[in-house]
Amino acid sequence: MNTFQPISGELHAESVPLSRIAREYATPCYVYSRAALTEAYRSFDTAFAGREHLVCYAVKANPNLAILNLFARLGAGFDLVSGGELQRVLAAGGDPRKVVFSGVGKSENEMRQALEAGILCFNVESEGELLRLNQVAGSMGKSAPVSLRVNPDVDPKTHPYISTGLKGNKFGVAYDDAPRIYRLASELPHISIQGIDCHIGSQITELSPFADALDKVLELVDRLERDGITLHHLDLGGGVGIRYQDETPPPAAEYVRTLLDKLAARPHKIIIEPGRALVGNAGLLLTKVEYLKHGESKNFAIVDAAMNDLARPALYDAFHDIQAVRPGAGVQQSYEVVGPVCESGDFLGHDRQLALEEGDLLAIMSAGAYGMSMSSNYNTRPRVAEVMVDGDKTYLVREREQVAALFAGERKLPD
Ligand SMILES: Cc1ncc(COP(=O)(O)O)c(C=O)c1O
Numbered sequence: 001m002n003t004f005q006p007i008s009g010e011l012h013a014e015s016v017p018l019s020r021i022a023r024e025y026a027t028p029c030y031v032y033s034r035a036a037l038t039e040a041y042r043s044f045d046t047a048f049a050g051r052e053h054l055v056c057y058a059v060k061a062n063p064n065l066a067i068l069n070l071f072a073r074l075g076a077g078f079d080l081v082s083g084g085e086l087q088r089v090l091a092a093g094g095d096p097r098k099v100v101f102s103g104v105g106k107s108e109n110e111m112r113q114a115l116e117a118g119i120l121c122f123n124v125e126s127e128g129e130l131l132r133l134n135q136v137a138g139s140m141g142k143s144a145p146v147s148l149r150v151n152p153d154v155d156p157k158t159h160p161y162i163s164t165g166l167k168g169n170k171f172g173v174a175y176d177d178a179p180r181i182y183r184l185a186s187e188l189p190h191i192s193i194q195g196i197d198c199h200i201g202s203q204i205t206e207l208s209p210f211a212d213a214l215d216k217v218l219e220l221v222d223r224l225e226r227d228g229i230t231l232h233h234l235d236l237g238g239g240v241g242i243r244y245q246d247e248t249p250p251p252a253a254e255y256v257r258t259l260l261d262k263l264a265a266r267p268h269k270i271i272i273e274p275g276r277a278l279v280g281n282a283g284l285l286l287t288k289v290e291y292l293k294h295g296e297s298k299n300f301a302i303v304d305a306a307m308n309d310l311a312r313p314a315l316y317d318a319f320h321d322i323q324a325v326r327p328g329a330g331v332q333q334s335y336e337v338v339g340p341v342c343e344s345g346d347f348l349g350h351d352r353q354l355a356l357e358e359g360d361l362l363a364i365m366s367a368g369a370y371g372m373s374m375s376s377n378y379n380t381r382p383r384v385a386e387v388m389v390d391g392d393k394t395y396l397v398r399e400r401e402q403v404a405a406l407f408a409g410e411r412k413l414p415d
Pocket residue numbers: 058061079102103164199201202203237238239240273274275276277
């Protein structure tokens with residue numbers, strides 16, 4: 001699908017020219033396509049047809065309430081890492097019985113909040129967390145549904161900051177420790193074992209790490225079975241990559257087929273936790289060129305978006321394609337595309353061939369995941385607006401107003 005494509009020489013979001021969005025909402029702003037979000041979700045969901053499954057969207061990728069609401073309506077579950085994310089999911093109409101709660105540092109308060117809401121499963125990441133959860137659940141007269149997140153020591157072949165399933169990473173319990181901790185869990189009075197969980201990293205563009213991790217998980221499932229511990233679900237995490245530049249990540253259908261081929265003889269319900277693959281290419285960051293500056297060795301295009309709006313280039317040296325919204329009238333040359341923040345690391349792209357004039361609009365592509373969600377107020381810059389496009393309509397999706405509109409008459413927002 002061509003979510004963002006040129007029509008009559010101007011880049012559009014669905015059928016809305018980006019210059020119209022800039023005029024109506026000002027720049028910088030994030031622009032999301034409802035059709036692209038829907039299609040991405042469905043591509044995973046339909047690939048599981050005939051198999052008991054749950055696609056739990058990883059909220060951290062983009063916790064925008066309109067996006068959560070859309071996925072909830074499509075039947076998604078949610079993967080959380082904080083009590084704040086749980087509040088958002090509930091405010092957006094998500095079903096707590098489809099929620100899994102990951103994260104290495106869950107606080108007592110967060111445990112209470114999740115037990116109160118009645119979530120599907122805690123993905124427990126340490127023995128200490130298991131013992132604490134048992135205590136908290138007991139004090140509430142409840143039983144906590146649990147999977148252990150195991151660390152399979154598989155190399156996901158991605159950026160080291162976003163690898164999570166290697167021995168040296170802080171995530172999950174050590175593979176060889178898992179049987180002992182499951183035995184402990186089976187003896188705790190307020191813990192109810194539901195499944196097993198594994199998430200090896202993010203922006204993974206090959207299938208082999210997923211297949212290797214699943215093999216290791218299945219070995220453990222068999223071992224547990226022999227020990228008399230039966231699991232109801234397997235949560236295989238997220239991590240499927242997207243195309244930013246020239247990557248060739250597996251399409252959802254191929255990824256799911258690879259998993260299901262190994263799971264054909266297994267009775268378990270399958271859970272996955274994709275984040276980036278559902279939202280990454282459904283969003284862009286729209287920005288305006290404020291100034292062109294020709295330095296001694298480089299040309300700078302100084303735009304009104306910055307590292308506080310999109311941290312990925314500064315943080316991971318990540319590549320985001322940068323497209324002119326309209327063909328430029330300037331001379332085509334190499335530009336450093338940089339923001340107004342007072343750091344030399346404040347760049348959105350290096351050495352980009354662009355024909356620019358001041359006032360031109362640029363689209364920073366593939367910014368739907370880990371864009372707004374990692375933004376900050378650094379340099380006392382306000383957080384930018386987020387705009388949802390639906391066909392030829394656009395609407396501002398600023399938190400409170402947006403939820404109020406979505407749930408008018410249906411649900412009262414917490415103060
Ligand atoms: C536990 C867990 N699940 C799911 C995800 C989502 O990852 P991605 O956005 O790469 O699909 C993450 C982030 O890496 C995670 O830590």
